[in-house]
Amino acid sequence: MALHLVDSDKSESIFDDYAQPAATQAIPKYKLCNNSSDPELVRNLLLDELLLDGNAKQNLATFCQTDLDSNIHVLMDKCLDKNMIDKDEYPQTAEIENRCVHILADLWHSPQSATTIGCSTTGSSEAAMLGGLALKWKWRQRREKEGKPTDKPNIITGPVQICWHKFARYFDVEIREIPMEHDRLLMTPEEVLKRVDENTIGVVPTFGVTFTLEYENVKAISEALDKLQEEKGLDIPIHVDAASGGFIAPFIQEDIVWDFRLPRVKSINASGHKYGLSPLGVGWVVWREKTDLPEDLIFRVNYLGGDMPTFALNFSRPGGQIIAQYYNFIRHGREGYKRIQQACLDHGIYIAEEVKKLGLFDLLYDGKSALPGAAWMLKKDVNPGFNLYDLSDRMRTRGWQIASYSLPANCEDMVIQRVLIRHGFSRDMADLLIEDLKRCIDYFQKNPVTHGFTEKEAGGFNHS
Ligand SMILES: *Cc1c(COP(=O)(O)O)cnc(C)c1O
Numbered sequence: 001m002a003l004h005l006v007d008s009d010k011s012e013s014i015f016d017d018y019a020q021p022a023a024t025q026a027i028p029k030y031k032l033c034n035n036s037s038d039p040e041l042v043r044n045l046l047l048d049e050l051l052l053d054g055n056a057k058q059n060l061a062t063f064c065q066t067d068l069d070s071n072i073h074v075l076m077d078k079c080l081d082k083n084m085i086d087k088d089e090y091p092q093t094a095e096i097e098n099r100c101v102h103i104l105a106d107l108w109h110s111p112q113s114a115t116t117i118g119c120s121t122t123g124s125s126e127a128a129m130l131g132g133l134a135l136k137w138k139w140r141q142r143r144e145k146e147g148k149p150t151d152k153p154n155i156i157t158g159p160v161q162i163c164w165h166k167f168a169r170y171f172d173v174e175i176r177e178i179p180m181e182h183d184r185l186l187m188t189p190e191e192v193l194k195r196v197d198e199n200t201i202g203v204v205p206t207f208g209v210t211f212t213l214e215y216e217n218v219k220a221i222s223e224a225l226d227k228l229q230e231e232k233g234l235d236i237p238i239h240v241d242a243a244s245g246g247f248i249a250p251f252i253q254e255d256i257v258w259d260f261r262l263p264r265v266k267s268i269n270a271s272g273h274k275y276g277l278s279p280l281g282v283g284w285v286v287w288r289e290k291t292d293l294p295e296d297l298i299f300r301v302n303y304l305g306g307d308m309p310t311f312a313l314n315f316s317r318p319g320g321q322i323i324a325q326y327y328n329f330i331r332h333g334r335e336g337y338k339r340i341q342q343a344c345l346d347h348g349i350y351i352a353e354e355v356k357k358l359g360l361f362d363l364l365y366d367g368k369s370a371l372p373g374a375a376w377m378l379k380k381d382v383n384p385g386f387n388l389y390d391l392s393d394r395m396r397t398r399g400w401q402i403a404s405y406s407l408p409a410n411c412e413d414m415v416i417q418r419v420l421i422r423h424g425f426s427r428d429m430a431d432l433l434i435e436d437l438k439r440c441i442d443y444f445q446k447n448p449v450t451h452g453f454t455e456k457e458a459g460g461f462n463h464s
Helices: 008-014 039-050 070-078 091-107 124-145 162-170 189-195 218-232 320-357 388-396 427-446
Strands: 118-121 154-157 174-177 200-204 238-241 265-271 283-287 299-301 308-310 361-365 373-378 403-406 415-420
Touching: 070 320, 091 118, 091 283, 091 320, 118 124, 118 320, 124 162, 124 200, 124 238, 124 265, 124 283, 154 162, 154 189, 162 174, 189 218, 218 238, 320 361, 320 373, 320 427, 361 415, 388 403, 388 415, 388 427
Parallel strands: 154 174, 154 200, 200 238, 238 265
Antiparallel strands: 118 283, 265 283, 299 308, 361 373, 373 415, 403 415
């Protein structure tokens, strides 16, 4: 750069970033500042602050994808200005969303995979709302036709993710949640049958339960409902919450029949941003056949140009996640997904075996039959000088984020620890994790904790 007279206004720019006022004074936190600042310096200050967040790769508490290849970064950047709702302005984004819906319909064995209906959402939560609304509408149509009251809808679930509690409260549906018992942590056909009646809009098995990672037996529940229909004439549809399992079982547990192969399964949701391998902000809901989504839930808008059907809770939303999902479908294909998910499953099994060898824990989930991961509890008769919250907290000093939490009703007395294994994890990381677990256990042997943290004090992991 040529030597030049430094303009007094701009003189700050000759100093090192960290010697400039924006860095030598605290940055404003709760009020907009009056002046502008150097953009690169501001970016760096924000990146510095974000270092205090956990390291996503070591976050074994989340189901969400944290490892995204450089092509996804490029695609996301190029799509930053695409609004997926403007289907007339961005017709190819709309087309690609549509292709993803049909790919999933086919993967989940819809009998009309080329013509059925579905959409992207911000995640499984929004997808659950849409699936639940379709159940409610269908039920109400049936009841109205029969001249029966429509004021007391109920929905039956096992121990569910919070989104179903939200659905029930926001849309005025009674939730009949089958509580866990010490000898039964999942929904069973018997428990479903105890709760169904003519006001049941649907049954929602979870395919990959948040708390235990296991699959609820959709087929057994479907068969029990078939029998109920034969005997009592009640025709109760199923929506499967396959937030995680919808992207696992089709690749590595093909024998489990949980999807549209069961005629009673009318809709399925899954999170593209979990085992779909896409960046945060994409979920999917697909209906078995077009007629399973009531027409009057679909809005048609013409003010963006064209006549565009939409079924969503949001309006504007970024299009990049959808493009990234399609990239993953093409990039990996069936074989690629299979290898990735199998590798994750194998790491989960390995960790479960190693944890068991430590002698202090009972496995609650051994990693073998459902989602990639493992879950364990402290053995009843041991007093190792720590509880699971202490252990999670200590593991955090090495950057690991491992969820410890109490199970929901009626098993609140059971505290468990759970790890999820996702794309981006390696056997080497598993070994490092086990080494750190051993190190922490040794530490507590020398420095036992006499009063453990409560869940609140430990920061209460969420179960996303
Ligand atoms: C994660 C999860 C949800 C919520 O999904 P988001 O994509 O986070 O909105 C719902 N149900 C189950 C079973 C989940 O695992």
